[in-house]
Amino acid sequence: MATPPWEITRSLLAKASEETDPKYGCTPENRSFRNHLRYGVINLDKPPGPTSHEVVAWVKRIMNIERAGHGGTLEI
Amino acid sequence: MASEEAIRRIFKEFVGPIYQKPPVRSSVKREVRIRTIYSLEVLEISQNHVLFHTSCQGGTYIRKICYDIGEVLGCGAHMRELRRTRTGPFVEDRSLTTLQTLSDACSKWLKEGNEEEVRHIVRPMEDCLKFIPKIYLRDSAVDAICHGASLAVPGVVSLESDIKANDEVALFTQKGEVVALAKAAMATDDILNFDHGIAAKSERVLMSPGTYPRMWQTRKTENDKG
Numbered sequence: 001m002a003t004p005p006w007e008i009t010r011s012l013l014a015k016a017s018e019e020t021d022p023k024y025g026c027t028p029e030n031r032s033f034r035n036h037l038r039y040g041v042i043n044l045d046k047p048p049g050p051t052s053h054e055v056v057a058w059v060k061r062i063m064n065i066e067r068a069g070h071g072g073t074l075e076i
Numbered sequence: 077m078a079s080e081e082a083i084r085r086i087f088k089e090f091v092g093p094i095y096q097k098p099p100v101r102s103s104v105k106r107e108v109r110i111r112t113i114y115s116l117e118v119l120e121i122s123q124n125h126v127l128f129h130t131s132c133q134g135g136t137y138i139r140k141i142c143y144d145i146g147e148v149l150g151c152g153a154h155m156r157e158l159r160r161t162r163t164g165p166f167v168e169d170r171s172l173t174t175l176q177t178l179s180d181a182c183s184k185w186l187k188e189g190n191e192e193e194v195r196h197i198v199r200p201m202e203d204c205l206k207f208i209p210k211i212y213l214r215d216s217a218v219d220a221i222c223h224g225a226s227l228a229v230p231g232v233v234s235l236e237s238d239i240k241a242n243d244e245v246a247l248f249t250q251k252g253e254v255v256a257l258a259k260a261a262m263a264t265d266d267i268l269n270f271d272h273g274i275a276a277k278s279e280r281v282l283m284s285p286g287t288y289p290r291m292w293q294t295r296k297t298e299n300d301k302g
Contacts, residue, residue, distance in 0.1 A: 002093075002112045004131060005207040006165070010236040015268055018214050018233050020250035024288045025218075027251045028200035033191050039282070040198035042178065043171040048157075058175065062182050063194075071204075 037065065078149040080121050086148050087128065090141060091116050099140050111136040125156065134164075165206035173197050201282065202254050208246045211235040211267070211276060213255060218288035221247055221255050225292070227276040232267055239264040245276055249288070256281045 031039065046055050052070045060068045078086075090113055097108045112133040120127040130138065139155040146153025161168050181193035213221065217231030227247060239245060239260050247255045258276040267275045 002114075002133075004114045004133075008207070008238065010209060010238055012234055013237055013264065013268060014234045015232050016214070016234075018250075021215050024215060025249055025251050025253050025283075028202045028253060031200070033195060036195060036200070037198055039201045041201050041204055042173055042198055043166045044178070045172050045174045047175070055175070059178065062175070062179050064182075064186060 037063075077124055078151045082149060083121060083126060083145075084118055086145055087116050087118055089148070090145060094141075094144075096137060096140055096144070099137055099143075102137065104135070109135075113141075116141075126153075129161075131162075165203060171199060202248075202252060205246045205254060208244060208257075209236045209239045209260075210246050210248050211239075211258075211260075212248050212250055215249070215288055216291040218249055218255055218283070219285060219290045220292045221278055222281055222283050222285040222287065224278055224281060226261070226274045226278060227258060229262075229267055229270050229273050229275045232275055235264060235267055237264050239267070247276065247278070253283065253287075255283045 028039075042059070044055065044059070046052060050058075056068050056070050060066070093110050093112050095108050096111050098104050098106050100106070113136065114131040114133070116128060116130045116132075118126060118128050130141070132138075132141075138158055142153050142155040166172075178197055181197055184190040184192075185194045211227065211232055212234045213227070214231050214233050217227065220231075221227060233250060240263050241260055243260045245258050245260045247258050249255060256278045257280040258278045260276050261274045262270070262276075266273075
């Protein structure tokens with residue numbers, strides 16, 4: 001039977017050797033707070049009742065941000 | 077009413093690939109498609125209520141599974157309640173946040189200037205991609221991808237095993253930042269062995285252009301010459 005995606009183990013294979021220049025970009029953990037929010041996600045426990053769309057609107061208001069969306073589930 | 081023995085027997089039949097037609101109220105085209113049920117386990121039966129746990133492929137309608145099991149049983153069935161305990165890499169663990177917790181953390185941030193809790197609740201978008209196979213890029217390939225280019229084989233520094241052509245992949249920098257989502261044009265072994273060709277086609281760019289230096293040349297037209 002098909003393996004669930006979370007049970008597939010992959011190994012990392014090298015093709016070339018090259019270092020990355022610390023001048024550009026940064027590791028996800030070291031983003032500025034602003035960029036952390038901009039490129040961030042929340043694993044939110046949506047209460048039953050309100051739609052995902054409504055909850056996104058609340059999150060935008062709570063966090064005072066202009067852009068947010070939801071993913072993963074459209075309906076049950 | 078169906079017997080407990082019949083319920084348990086029919087549940088076993090729904091494990092593996094199943095045909096499913098999305099319900100009337102659905103957000104996808106209503107045509108029969110195949111979805112894989114990895115597990116379907118009865119936890120409790122009480123009168124005409126059945127509590128079960130399932131692990132299934134994305135895009136499976138649980139409401140429809142309940143209905144279809146009822147059809148096979150002959151007595152009919154409907155979904156009463158659903159709790160999603162996992163979606164991709166997101167599970168019910170300490171990262172799962174209630175609106176109340178988020179709201180409290182945001183008060184500390186917006187009213188007291190304390191960003192710590194919000195920073196912890198918000199996770200890097202890379203966390204979404206835990207189970208998507210990854211290809212790591214040279215710095216010099218990153219900005220071209222940010223401008224929508226396809227990934228050519230020489231831009232690859234390393235990659236994960238078991239990628240097949242047409243698989244959904246994620247293009248990462250060597251610092252672990254996601255650059256774009258892409259569709260693999262070659263399998264892992266071909267990307268390793270070839271020295272030219274398109275390895276993956278970008279589908280969704282996530283990094284802002286200009287984050288890495290532009291190392292690519294635009295092709296000169298006749299007018300640019302001289």
